[in-house]
Amino acid sequence: MTTDAAGQPLIPQPPATVAALRQAIKQIAPAALPAFTQELDQAADQARHGSDLAPLQRFVAQWAVYVHIQRHPDVAADLRHWEDTAESGDAAQARHAASRIGHILDAAHAAVGLPAR
Template sequence: MSLGGSEQPLIPQPPATVTALRQAIMQVAPAALPAFTRELDQAADEARLGSDLGPLRRFSGQWAIYVHIQRQPHLAARFRELEDRAQHGDADQARAAATELGRILDEAQAALSEGTSS
């Protein structure tokens, strides 16, 4: 979902580090901070138990996508609307909403991979 001139992101996309993501979440979605902390603790425990950084990489990647979406008010609102429709709509509405949610997530991932997340 592309942004028009008046739909600029609230903040620049931060690097996918725990500190930068935490600061971004405090700015764009402070209500998500408890989930961020809980999931960080879980990822750290899994990484420690498995002697593998994979869980921490997944955590950072998922939260970078979350921030990418939440820092864009129109996109964040559309995402919430689609989540609601996927959960509460009829089968056709849920399927269409899930498809669009997937597209938004894919676009966010691609933007982050390219480093062009404006």
């Protein structure tokens, strides 16, 4: 899974629906499919018990951001790098890594039309 010379995403950003996100994950991050399914089941259960769609809306938003990032292998690699640094670095490195992670997530939220975290 690579981008072309112009750095184009692997696939177009899918609509923010469960079916479209599932299909995108199958294509670009198949290892994440079990987590997607488990979290979908949990969100559906929470929505049923609370008679509220908010858990499903949060689920779709979270996975739309995930797909947006994974569509860009360079961005996904940067995110993994900063997550590793936050986990294994000293306090200053962890703060810097958290800032970089925040920038990546904010950009992804904006790209899929969601407010910043």
